[in-house]
Amino acid sequence: MLTIAIDFDDTFSADPDLWREFVSIATGRRFGHKCILVTNRTEDMGNDVRAEVGDLMPIVFAGVFSKRSMAARAGYAVDIWIDDTPEWIDVGGLGYIGGDRPSP
Numbered sequence: 001m002l003t004i005a006i007d008f009d010d011t012f013s014a015d016p017d018l019w020r021e022f023v024s025i026a027t028g029r030r031f032g033h034k035c036i037l038v039t040n041r042t043e044d045m046g047n048d049v050r051a052e053v054g055d056l057m058p059i060v061f062a063g064v065f066s067k068r069s070m071a072a073r074a075g076y077a078v079d080i081w082i083d084d085t086p087e088w089i090d091v092g093g094l095g096y097i098g099g100d101r102p103s104p
């Protein structure tokens with residue numbers, strides 16, 4: 001069983017129907033993997049995230065902390081990250097400023 005973390009902005013949001021189908025297949029009986037959504041948004045900025053993702057998978061709001069550290073704090077050891085900006089998975093402290101963060 002793999003734990004697969006999917007980013008929201010410009011990843012899940014880039015093609016929600018694709019990722020809904022992916023999650024449904026990945027977590028279904030044939031494969032039995034676990035999918036979670038991990039975003040650097042804060043919970044306050046999460047209404048559209050919750051609306052899009054619904055109860056498809058758990059959502060981790062990492063906020064200013066690194067996605068990896070907050071996924072771990074929520075109890076997930078992520079095996080695979082699906083993210084349009086993977087260079088940010090281990091970077092925290094800068095806060096979410098949309099899809100326009102400075103280069104690490």
Ligand SMILES: [Mg+2]
Binds near residue numbers: 010011083
């Ligand atoms: Mg992104």
